[in-house]
Amino acid sequence: MNEGIILLVEDNPDDVDLTLRAMRKNKILNEVVVTRDGTEALDYLFARGTYAGRNVNDLPAVVLLDLRRPKIDGLEVLQELRADPRTKLCPTVILTSSREEQDLIRGYSLGANSYIRKPVDFDQFTEAVRQIGLYWLLLNESLPRKKIG
Numbered sequence: 001m002n003e004g005i006i007l008l009v010e011d012n013p014d015d016v017d018l019t020l021r022a023m024r025k026n027k028i029l030n031e032v033v034v035t036r037d038g039t040e041a042l043d044y045l046f047a048r049g050t051y052a053g054r055n056v057n058d059l060p061a062v063v064l065l066d067l068r069r070p071k072i073d074g075l076e077v078l079q080e081l082r083a084d085p086r087t088k089l090c091p092t093v094i095l096t097s098s099r100e101e102q103d104l105i106r107g108y109s110l111g112a113n114s115y116i117r118k119p120v121d122f123d124q125f126t127e128a129v130r131q132i133g134l135y136w137l138l139l140n141e142s143l144p145r146k147k148i149g
Helices: 013-025 038-045 074-083 101-109 122-139
Strands: 006-009 032-035 062-065 092-096 114-117
Touching (some): 006 013, 006 038, 013 032, 038 062, 062 074, 062 122, 074 101, 092 101, 114 122
Parallel strands (some): 006 032
């Protein structure tokens, strides 16, 4: 699999490494942009700050969004993502260790496309990443790569 950028919003370096290893193991060869907090994720999505000059209309194939973020949490990122016509349809998967029912409900209420709890076991995590890649990068019909909204 190798089409479109994956935006990984994750501040825990161990979880970043684990996710990237699981992707390589599953031959998910897409470019992965890692943002370490909510502010950086929004800067990437809206081509601000460090990412100024990036084409804001070139959306990621999928956003993998952890909820517990420094500065701006994942639910706030999702809310801003859905509020902007340029990004409101960008596929967004909440990938979190949160077991809070309120996070699940709020995530879907704000427009998450999927909510996946991170398995603790590496083999189970690798399988979850394989299935995410299979669905969102191969089976799912993506929006056309042109300006939306």
